[in-house]
Amino acid sequence: QVQLVQSGAEVKKPGASVKVSCKASGYTFTGYYMHWVRQAPGQGLEWMGWINPNSGGTNYAQKFQGWVTMTRDTSVSTAYMELSSLRADFTALYYCARGGSNYRSPFDYWGQGALVTVSS
Amino acid sequence: QSALTQPASVSGSPGQSITISCTGTSSDVGSYNYVSWYQQHPGNAPKLMISDVIKRPSGVSSRFSGSKSGNTASLTISGLQAEDEADYYCSSYTSNNRWVFGGGTKLTVL
Numbered sequence: 311q312v313q314l315v316q317s318g319a320e321v322k323k324p325g326a327s328v329k330v331s332c333k334a335s336g337y338t339f340t341g342y343y344m345h346w347v348r349q350a351p352g353q354g355l356e357w358m359g360w361i362n363p364n365s366g367g368t369n370y371a372q373k374f375q376g377w378v379t380m381t382r383d384t385s386v387s388t389a390y391m392e393l394s395s396l397r398a399d400f401t402a403l404y405y406c407a408r409g410g411s412n413y414r415s416p417f418d419y420w421g422q423g424a425l426v427t428v429s430s
Numbered sequence: 431q432s433a434l435t436q437p438a439s440v441s442g443s444p445g446q447s448i449t450i451s452c453t454g455t456s457s458d459v460g461s462y463n464y465v466s467w468y469q470q471h472p473g474n475a476p477k478l479m480i481s482d483v484i485k486r487p488s489g490v491s492s493r494f495s496g497s498k499s500g501n502t503a504s505l506t507i508s509g510l511q512a513e514d515e516a517d518y519y520c521s522s523y524t525s526n527n528r529w530v531f532g533g534g535t536k537l538t539v540l
Binding site for chain 2: 345347354355356357359360369371372405407413414415416417418420421422423
């Protein structure tokens with residue numbers, strides 16, 4: 311069965327960086343786009359961007375450009391999302407979500423979320 | 431890219447039908463039939479309920495249906511049940527090969 315297992319909670323200081331992982335299993339990792347979605351405490355969902363695990367190509371929401379880097383390691387079927395220059399308002403739950411074979415497909419499987427807390 | 435517009439809350443009694451709207455622009459909802467809906471219960475990850483405006487993934491109850499007219503998409507839940515109480519989010523593919531979510535709607539089953 312398809313599973314996306316994310317790394318654990320992180321506490322970071324302002325200005326630091328954080329890298330969240332998302333390990334995929336139960337399907338061909340390189341065949342499906344991977345998206346990242348943010349949810350601040352008590353707030354709604356916010357699309358951050360996608361990565362094509364086959365080519366490594368990425369597309370980020372304008373709001374996150376300059377802050378986020380999405381990468382992947384096909385040898386371990388894992389996608390990564392790195393946020394730099396963290397600010398307090400980056401405190402949120404970060405989800406990875408599987409898309410389809412193209413970037414127009416919706417997100418059919420989700421990770422459990424990784425809580426990132428930014429606090430001095 | 432601005433978020434899609436959803437009502438903050440809707441409510442209904444068991445057995446009734448409710449509809450949640452999702453208004454976008456000609457750059458997203460109005461131009462593409464790639465609108466999806468997600469259900470999120472407290473403490474859980476979102477779950478895909480509707481894709482491509484009207485498609486129901488395997489395992490999703492037929493009480494859930496989607497539609498679209500112009501720049502507005504809608505999710506209808508018929509025969510409301512207590513377990514339907516959750517937050518619902520719409521999402522649309524947009525120009526520049528990106529996605530955008532709605533602000534979310536809290537459904538209360540009275």
